[in-house]
Amino acid sequence: MLSCIWDGGAPKALVWWDAPGGQGKAGEETSNVLVVRYNSFYFGKPYVCYAKHPLMVQTKTCSLTLATVSKPSLLISEAAPVEKSTTWMRCNVENGTKPILYVWQYKNNSGSITTFAQGNSSMVTMSNVNRSVTGLYRCVSSNFINSESSDWFLLDVICEY
Template sequence: MARPGPTMVLPRAASPLTTSPTSATPATSQAPPPGDDNEPAFYDIEQEPKVFYYYVHLTVRVPVSKPYLLMSDVSPVEGSTMWMSCNLENGTGPIQYVWQYETRSSNISAFAQGNTNIINVTNINRNHTGWYRCVASNAVNSESSNRLWLDTIFGPDIPQIDWSK
């Protein structure tokens, strides 16, 4: 009768798996000592059995979800201060944010970037009126928010009379 090839019994996880919405990693990166509720892998060989312990460090990188943009005031008064926030449901850090502005004539420019999801805009003026969006990126992917219109309230301007002419 032919003897089957080597067989293996796989061990259970060497340590509990800790998960969060943005990552999953083993609770410890050190291998637990034999007998601490970990099972070895046994190979069926013709000599004495050999015991092998396998420990895996698992890193799960979660792609960024589609960001959504929030503004503290979508119709700020000229001269005021407001903030914008680029929010995500999921994504493994580090996450980079790029803030984009689109004028009425469809010119798009990046006006800020960094690793923070909130920016403050001080001394709002009529030139800030336009479409805004944020782009969130990590090692896995990059996603853009939908545009949000900022409508600055201004005027009427104080008339100026020049008596010198």
């Protein structure tokens, strides 16, 4: 759902959407909300909100172009950290309409996958690492349009001595 609001005061402004695929309600009053069905998104094409206030000559516009999340890549501070050290991982996403959710996953030697962090931060820090965290790691980035996973990366913690 996309919402467009005019805070210009009285009298009330006429607000409408012009959206790809004829999804807008051009010129219809109280059409400030555009409900876009999940399978009817038009990526890379603008959704434009128009606001025409009776006391203003010019129509105001606001445009939004929806973008799918691109396949993320991992950036790691240290691929083979020494025990008791700190390492961080960053999930790099080139494109995607915000907000983007990041999920961090760990796969152990037996193949079991565990989510160990999630939220709106593209970075995770692991402090005081030890051999038990050796394994494969990846990030999954998603927005309201799609979800993509990075390739798995081996984090190999080295014994301190």
